[in-house]
Amino acid sequence: MSDPSTSPMANAPFANERVLKRLRRRRAADRRFKWYGRMAIGFALAALTLLLASIATQAVSAATYHVVTFDLSFDKNTFGDVQPDSPPPVDRVYGLVRDDLLAEFPETASSPALRHDLLGLVTRLAVLPVAKELVRKPAEIGTERRVELPLSDDLDLFLKGAAARHLTVPVGRVKAEEIAGNVTLTSEATFARLIAAASLENMQPPEMPGTGSILMTAGRSTIRLDSLAPSRVTGTLLTGTAQDFRTYPARARLIPALESERTVSDLQIAWLLALKADGRVLRVPHWSLLTHTDSTQPELAGALAAIIGSLLTLLVTASLAIPVGILASIYLEEFAPRNRITGLIEVNINNLAAVPSIVFGLLGAAVFLGAFGLPRSAPVVGGLVLALLILPVVIIASRAALKAVPQSIRDAALAIGASRMQTVFHHVMPLAAPGMLTGAILGMARALGETAPLLLIGMVAFVAEVPRGPTDEATALPVLIYSWATQAERAWEPMTGAVILILLAFLIAMNGVVVFLRRKFERRW
Numbered sequence: 001m002s003d004p005s006t007s008p009m010a011n012a013p014f015a016n017e018r019v020l021k022r023l024r025r026r027r028a029a030d031r032r033f034k035w036y037g038r039m040a041i042g043f044a045l046a047a048l049t050l051l052l053a054s055i056a057t058q059a060v061s062a063a064t065y066h067v068v069t070f071d072l073s074f075d076k077n078t079f080g081d082v083q084p085d086s087p088p089p090v091d092r093v094y095g096l097v098r099d100d101l102l103a104e105f106p107e108t109a110s111s112p113a114l115r116h117d118l119l120g121l122v123t124r125l126a127v128l129p130v131a132k133e134l135v136r137k138p139a140e141i142g143t144e145r146r147v148e149l150p151l152s153d154d155l156d157l158f159l160k161g162a163a164a165r166h167l168t169v170p171v172g173r174v175k176a177e178e179i180a181g182n183v184t185l186t187s188e189a190t191f192a193r194l195i196a197a198a199s200l201e202n203m204q205p206p207e208m209p210g211t212g213s214i215l216m217t218a219g220r221s222t223i224r225l226d227s228l229a230p231s232r233v234t235g236t237l238l239t240g241t242a243q244d245f246r247t248y249p250a251r252a253r254l255i256p257a258l259e260s261e262r263t264v265s266d267l268q269i270a271w272l273l274a275l276k277a278d279g280r281v282l283r284v285p286h287w288s289l290l291t292h293t294d295s296t297q298p299e300l301a302g303a304l305a306a307i308i309g310s311l312l313t314l315l316v317t318a319s320l321a322i323p324v325g326i327l328a329s330i331y332l333e334e335f336a337p338r339n340r341i342t343g344l345i346e347v348n349i350n351n352l353a354a355v356p357s358i359v360f361g362l363l364g365a366a367v368f369l370g371a372f373g374l375p376r377s378a379p380v381v382g383g384l385v386l387a388l389l390i391l392p393v394v395i396i397a398s399r400a401a402l403k404a405v406p407q408s409i410r411d412a413a414l415a416i417g418a419s420r421m422q423t424v425f426h427h428v429m430p431l432a433a434p435g436m437l438t439g440a441i442l443g444m445a446r447a448l449g450e451t452a453p454l455l456l457i458g459m460v461a462f463v464a465e466v467p468r469g470p471t472d473e474a475t476a477l478p479v480l481i482y483s484w485a486t487q488a489e490r491a492w493e494p495m496t497g498a499v500i501l502i503l504l505a506f507l508i509a510m511n512g513v514v515v516f517l518r519r520k521f522e523r524r525w
Contacts, residue, residue: 059497065286065299066156067148068122068275072096079141088131094124105271117268122149123297150299153491154263155272163490164255164262169197171250178242183223183235185245190230194252201256212256213266219244220277222270238270289498293464298491303499305463309379309474316383316470317447322440325394333402334424353392360389361456377458380470385453390443397439401432434521438514445510451478477503
């Protein structure tokens with residue numbers, strides 16, 4: 001007789017236990033894989049959120065900017081010779097602005113240095129749009145109108161708190177006495193809060209004179225403190241009169257940075273606060289970022305020329321890369337014989353898709369600019385270079401879409417008497433169109449963000465006029481971002497972030513078109 005301990009029935013519990021262990025290990029592995037996937041998605045979303053938050057934080061300052069209002073009178077004696085074909089009278093318009101500022105602050109008339117600082121509130125180029133509009137509309141000569149001119153970028157950043165960091169401390173009602181330009185302020189309530197804030201900032205004039213400035217403002221008058229005591233402060237009058245301190249509540253501004261280390265002086269801050277008290281300094285939306293062209297002054301610069309240049313470049317790219325890429329993919333997938341030549345072509349197309357973009361820039365500079373003599377820094381050259389760049393991507397994506405169409409569609413069309421051409425264009429192409437369009441638009445999105453090829457063909461040039469056609473001098477959004485990011489002035493940082501958001505908006509819109517086309521035309525078998 002056989003041993004009962006070795007029978008299959010006796011080993012069944014052990015076998016079942018081994019199977020259960022294997023199932024538990026598989027389920028545990030499945031759970032771990034799910035958590036790995038969730039962690040990967042979470043990391044990607046966190047990185048994307050951090051990127052967008054950093055860009056938005058940098059760009060939020062550029063959403064608005066400060067302007068100064070002026071009531072300008074364009075009298076006929078000064079502007080009577082302005083005609084529609086004459087150059088913009090920039091100097092004459094700026095002369096009106098200069099006279100207005102000097103009349104507002106007459107204490108600067110005796111010092112050329114003070115006049116220079118005062119006129120630094122508004123740059124000369126800020127009046128260029130007004131001068132151009134005067135040329136377009138000569139009927140305004142002889143009238144008076146209110147204009148809004150951008151404030152200097154340094155003072156704009158000061159008001160936004162992005163430059164010359166300052167702390168504001170309310171003081172309240174004070175008593176003021178003025179002797180030879182020196183003002184003494186006393187208060188029934190002590191200046192203890194101001195002293196505490198100054199101590200936190202290591203500012204105690206005159207004991208520690210090398211630690212910045214404390215400005216006291218009431219109405220449109222400002223003094224710079226020379227001494228600070230619990231019940232009495234003294235200072236030098238920068239603008240206005242001591243009467244404002246008797247009429248309006250005072251407010252102190254602590255600026256820790258030394259005046260020599262700042263881009264704005266105490267006097268400029270005092271003049272700016274006086275204009276703001278008069279209601280002449282306003283914070284308005286920065287629409288000029290979308291309506292102005294590039295400029296050497298951050299407060300005057302805009303991205304309109306780069307936006308139009310990018311659109312013209314993409315138009316040239318699309319008109320060449322999409323039809324050529326789609327037709328090439330149709331021939332290679334549906335008509336080309338399978339031999340060594342077509343195999344070599346397919347391998348080279350795949351290799352070209354991995355070539356760095358800067359190589360295509362070198363090719364464009366050597367061929368299109370050097371051999372063919374096409375205009376430098378023009379959208380037509382940029383479009384041709386980017387078309388060569390994305391052509392392999394369009395071909396590969398289009399071939400993948402054609403391969404996804406079942407062979408039965410082709411066999412059925414041929415069986416009912418359709419020719420090879422009719423089969424491809426009447427039956428296969430409509431089914432492959434969503435995938436082909438998706439690949440084409442994704443290739444265009446890649447072309448929109450390319451910078452290196454455009455730099456090599458000269459599209460980094462300063463462009464002050466909106467291009468009217470593909471052969472005009474132009475730049476593109478990625479190149480403008482690169483150009484502004486390399487500027488030394490801090491005011492370019494928020495402008496760069498704003499243009500990055502504009503570029504991202506274009507990319508999101510193009511990807512939205514991809515999703516729409518795929519959902520609208522995609523068919524399942």
